[in-house]
Amino acid sequence: MQVVSVNLGEKRTIRWKRKEVETGIFKYPVNDPITLGYEDVENDHVVDRKYHGGIDKACYLFSADVYPSWKSRYPQLSWDWGMFGENVTVRDLDESRVHIGSTYRIGTALVEVSEPRQPCFKLGIRFGTQKVLKDFIAAGHSGVYVRVLTPGVVKAGDQMTLIEKGSDLSILDIFQLIYQQHKNPELIHKALQLKNLAEGARRNLQKL
Numbered sequence: 072m073q074v075v076s077v078n079l080g081e082k083r084t085i086r087w088k089r090k091e092v093e094t095g096i097f098k099y100p101v102n103d104p105i106t107l108g109y110e111d112v113e114n115d116h117v118v119d120r121k122y123h124g125g126i127d128k129a130c131y132l133f134s135a136d137v138y139p140s141w142k143s144r145y146p147q148l149s150w151d152w153g154m155f156g157e158n159v160t161v162r163d164l165d166e167s168r169v170h171i172g173s174t175y176r177i178g179t180a181l182v183e184v185s186e187p188r189q190p191c192f193k194l195g196i197r198f199g200t201q202k203v204l205k206d207f208i209a210a211g212h213s214g215v216y217v218r219v220l221t222p223g224v225v226k227a228g229d230q231m232t233l234i235e236k237g238s239d240l241s242i243l244d245i246f247q248l249i250y251q252q253h254k255n256p257e258l259i260h261k262a263l264q265l266k267n268l269a270e271g272a273r274r275n276l277q278k279l
Contacts, residue, residue: 072231074177075135076160077105078153082116085196096193098153104226105158107180107219112158126218127185127269132231133157133214134164144206145198156194157214161231169215171245172237172267176230180223184237186269187213187246213246216269238265249275 080098084091095116106113107130117124133155142150152160159177166187173184190208195201207213240262248259249272259276262268 072161072163074159074225074227074229074231075162076100076152076227077225078158078160079105079112079115080153080156087192087196092193092196094193094196096156096197098156098158100152100227104178104224106222106224107158107177107182108222109219115158127271128216129219130159130182130217131157131188131214132159132161132164132217133188134166134212135160135162136164137210137212140210145203148198154197155188155214156197159225164215164231166211166213166215166242166246167244169242170237171240171242171262171265174220174234174237175217176232176234178223178225178229179221180219180225181221181234182217183220183267184215184242185218185267186216186272187242187249188216189213189249189271189275208250211243211246213242215242237267240265245272245276248279254279 078098079101080095082093082095083097084093110126110129111117111124112130169184171184175182190204192201195203245262248262259279262276
């Protein structure tokens with residue numbers, strides 16, 4: 072896997088249901104390396120820390136491979152890397168092969184896979200329609216949230232290398248457990264036993 076782009080966002084204020092809402096989802100490529108810290112990416116803007124940033128969601132990765140299909144689905148948009156709010160866009164990132172608890176070296180940073188992204192209305196704001204949420208869930212390409220075990224810098228062209236495989240459950244497994252219509256109680260129970268699963272995903276699975 073290889074880093075295609077690193078992206079940062081500025082805080083913006085938008086109108087949502089007659090209210091002003093601040094968001095950092097508008098991320099765009101930067102030429103300089105970015106620095107992954109324990110709770111966020113330096114110089115990035117994380118607004119709502121209840122759902123973004125923090126130890127379990129210090130950095131968000133998304134696959135470059137699925138961009139062409141999304142571009143064909145939403146051709147009216149002005150496309151660039153970072154469209155999904157990711158800090159790191161990665162070629163050959165496959166959620167079915169990235170497992171909870173696995174550790175990777177990205178640039179000089181060491182990260183641990185924690186959970187899939189669960190889309191919220193702010194993705195709909197970036198795309199100009201809340202319809203994108205259903206499309207995002209149906210597509211199954213959630214992207215990957217990671218913890219930062221060792222802070223470091225990441226730039227375009229860096230490799231994302233597996234250091235140690237984690238659990239048997241992948242990012243896609245957890246994503247489907249949360250959103251699929253027919254639940255698998257045994258698999259949910261297995262997922263809840265994962266010590267490396269992020270608390271946000273754990274709470275959602277417990278509700279099931």
